[in-house]
Amino acid sequence: MIARLRALADDEDGSILPLILGYMLLAVAVIFVCVCATDLYIAQKRLDSLADAASLAGADGFTLEATGGSVRAELTDEKVREQADVVVTAVSPETRLVSAGTPDGVSARVTVATVWHPPLISPFVPDGVPIEATATTRTALR
Template structure:
């Protein structure tokens, strides 16, 4: 009697398990798809920030090259003004910075240029969660070659 009962219990357990593997597989597939989409958006955000960092570096370098060369005491001296830095950085950001804006460009000490640029990142996949995008900002400093 116990053998029959054990077989009946095994058959009942086997009947209850039908179809649960399909739901589990479907759940994991959806979870994997969401993970891939989040990774795509995170990678896009990272690359957008890196592009903005590179633009800030290039604008600071261009601003640092906008120096005026003068001779003081028999030695050449490179002097920067905030207007020169801003003009050089604005020209570069206007030419290269697709969608980026120059927030500030100045020289804190007369030999280095500090530039801040800003842009907006829009997610390529999950735009429903961030419809207005994310504001990004990057600041870079560059010194003149001649001091």
């Protein structure tokens, strides 16, 4: 009887190895997903900053309008797009300028877009996620 129990106990050798391998595979998958999510977050923040910079440059493309006793800074869609395009092209050639214009003549609104690709090849994360950012800057004379 004791010999039989010992034989059964000997059969359990190595049974924890598949569990360890399974947990290690799960841990690697979680690390890959976390690295890719962090990179996506950083790419979105960079795109937000680029949209801010492009709208700020677009707001600098104003012309001064003097009517009566007042002076007003007037923006046009063409000037906003021209200024924003220079910034987007200089900073990030792979980013495209979706739209740039002025909704009210004193604000510059710029939308930029790009495609994010994960830094690690992983079957858990899609490849080629489109991201977009919009920023608005208002110009004012004091």
